[in-house]
Amino acid sequence: MSDTVMTSATPSARRRPRFGATHIDMSHGAGGKATHNLIEGLLVPAFSNPALDQLSDAAVLTLGETRLALTTDSFVVRPLRFPGGSIGELAVNGTVNDLAVSGATPLGLSAAFIIEAGLATEVLIGEIAAMAAAARRAGVAIMTGDTKVVEHGKGDGLYITTSGIGVVDPVLQLGATTVRPGDKILCSGTIGDHGVAILIARGDLELEGDIRSDTRALTPHVAALRQAAGAGLRFMRDPTRGGVGTVLNELARDSGLGVVLWEDQLPLRETVQGACEILGIDPLYVANEGKLLAVVAAEQADAALAALRLVEGGEEAAIIGEIRTEPARMVLMHTHFGGTRLIDMLVGDPLPRIC
């Protein structure tokens, strides 16, 4: 069964959205539908090229026999420090993870700083140290950089843009068009921790709770999966801005297949669930910064799960769903209460500046 499937919706066949807003607003940065419209309505048509058109976490380019991955992300998280991490740690781990889920071993990172005049030097020193420590833990070097300063009132302390290059494993063939009906969907641990930790850290909600960001490098998780699942590893993504719900919607759309989730199987901390209920947000759309979603062939799924659970930060990994032919291009969740509900793309702007 897993070898006969149509992938009618290749990226190039995708209908381009029109970008209708006259001004950019916060929703365009939230990672949901508005962000997609911005990227696919404005950026992709202008820059169109085969690597960009894949819209993956990293562009893959070939150099002789070698495939190189190139990725970039700006980090504008507020506040700069929060329980479990800080902007500097996030900036390194985020780019390391974009390379890792592309099946690439990092060669090096770059870091560009936009500093608001008036920032205390000790804050900057703290973030530089956090970046250096995160890079050391991930086994990657920050090889080049840039610093710019903008006037007080034209920034928010510190923005950091990291880019990374890596060498893609020649054996792996990852991508939405590689997944097959029957494949299992693995999640490496509890969802929503990062986003809720940030919201609580902002202090403008009447919420307390010992929730820490899950920021970490996913390199060892990816290595464990590669070893356990081999060619059965079909797709990986780290569900950051927009959360698990957004990644699975992209997967359904780009594969032309259906994604089925079991709510009972979603790893979710009680404290995060409670906070989400109070805030009226769905943890499926809340950002993670140290979680891996993977699609693995059914035959390798149990071995992959067992391997993932042996890795630090993967102890609570679970098989949360599977790929089916129907409902095509949609994400359907079987709820706690025995019903089903469609998980759509995130609309609106619940969590600005989460990363």
Next chain:
Amino acid sequence: MSDTVMTSATPSARRRPRFGATHIDMSHGAGGKATHNLIEGLLVPAFSNPALDQLSDAAVLTLGETRLALTTDSFVVRPLRFPGGSIGELAVNGTVNDLAVSGATPLGLSAAFIIEAGLATEVLIGEIAAMAAAARRAGVAIMTGDTKVVEHGKGDGLYITTSGIGVVDPVLQLGATTVRPGDKILCSGTIGDHGVAILIARGDLELEGDIRSDTRALTPHVAALRQAAGAGLRFMRDPTRGGVGTVLNELARDSGLGVVLWEDQLPLRETVQGACEILGIDPLYVANEGKLLAVVAAEQADAALAALRLVEGGEEAAIIGEIRTEPARMVLMHTHFGGTRLIDMLVGDPLPRIC
């Protein structure tokens, strides 16, 4: 003569400055002494690795037999559009040029946008189009990207960070430690055009003048030099933020040799000179965005100059100085009036947010 020289001052032997400021101010972004103290006092010690320690426009890393160049720059220029260019064009050309002066052929670029909420969509569309056009002209693709949105009042319309990777010419051995006494210093055209165009465009000076930014890709200029000078091509740099004066100071420091300039030979538009006099700034420290400084062995200097002058944007190229053993680690200019003056590193903050 050109083969016997001591390069006593290797980068690793360089004394690290201490960073003493308690807060970051605009001078730390101006490209002069304060920026150097920030980079070498805070960033380099924390991230220390062989590629970063070179402090070049791009880090060079090896992948098997191949040398790859990785570079990044954030662009925060104000205003977004100015005579002769715009932030989007600058962001592409700047990164293309950092690769070009490293002797690298670009493989691809990334672009990360930090957008202030409230930015008119048409402004964003204009910059995306400018980037696409600049990339097309430079023959390079924008392969991946990121978009973030920050609240109104936490940005300034649009900041763009571009990164690039390229393959370094295996024959070229470029660097400050490669230059030799007797080598000539070539400049590809008039200096200070970009910085003065920006200052006039801001409109807060009582200045008018038909001065346009020189933003352009330097790829053809570098190609012409490589062909004409061969192994006689020793060092290249694009004198952006901090200007020609800063690049030559870095060259003197990192080579351990003396740099001698002839003011008479500096290509300088009368309008730019006039504006600089009124503003009380030295064109040697004013940013360029489409000029190349190169050090070429004396034997190849005339051929290199002739080749450069045949390239569009290189018509006014000149030999502006030479390398000598003395004054070691300093830049000395022979002035119009027959005297000499030391050109030191830029101190203070004459031109914030120039790129």
